[in-house]
Amino acid sequence: MDITPYFYFVIALSIIYVILIRIIQSKLMDSNMMKSIQEKSKQINELYKEAAKNNNKRKMDEISKMNEELMPMMNKLLMSQMKMMVVIIGIFIAFTWVTGYADPTLKDDFSINLTKTNNSDNIYSGSFVLKNATQNFWYATIVAYNNRTEIAMNQTVFFVGQKTDELLWIQTKASQMPVHTDKETYSSNSRVMIYATVPTDAHDVVATFNSGTRFYVDLPVTIPLINLRRIYDSQSWFIFSAIIIGLLINPLVLLIKKYILKK
8 A cells, every 4th residue: 555645645734733833823822922921020030039138028028019910911821822722732633633534544444343152241252254355464453342431452463365473563462351363364255253351341342453554654763762763653643743843843934034034
């Protein structure tokens, strides 16, 4: 699957997001008020330190009143910041939803509901046919729910065609809910049986199958401290791209402002 167009689509979304956020910040944030408050707060702190050093209580009381007079402006600025954050969070959620919805690697994923087997209340099973499946590794993710609340999750891997050790991402393993398929390797058009020993309070069990297609990006260098070299899923790539683009845009905007002022 060629994901190159989608790769650049996510970068384009990140650029639009960063520019949109900067516009919203400029519209909803009063930079002059913030600068004024910062300057006045700095002045008040310096005056208070001087008065405290000289033990001038009358002067300290006057400075305290100055600080109280500044509070309404600070509260107004805080309210504008809160409004701005609500808007930014809403836009962020919308952009990440679009990123995930448009991800082409998710289109071939599918889910089935597992049902109780006859011999046990806590063993669930299900099956599906590998219709015209190409040779690849498959991930099966099983989630157990209690009243729509996830209570357990586990994964298993099986293969269509020849087994390989080159898996795309690390398999999740959880001991509280053992899962397995009836075989490790299948041929195309054969039936896969999957089993899960779920917690006794599970009401619903869902298995989601991924045929080894997943969006990921290998970075040119490993990021130190967090030891990050590969970014999995499109939404993480969107967030990472937005952070990097935001860092690059800031100095670019400063250069443009300097150029305009010179003109």
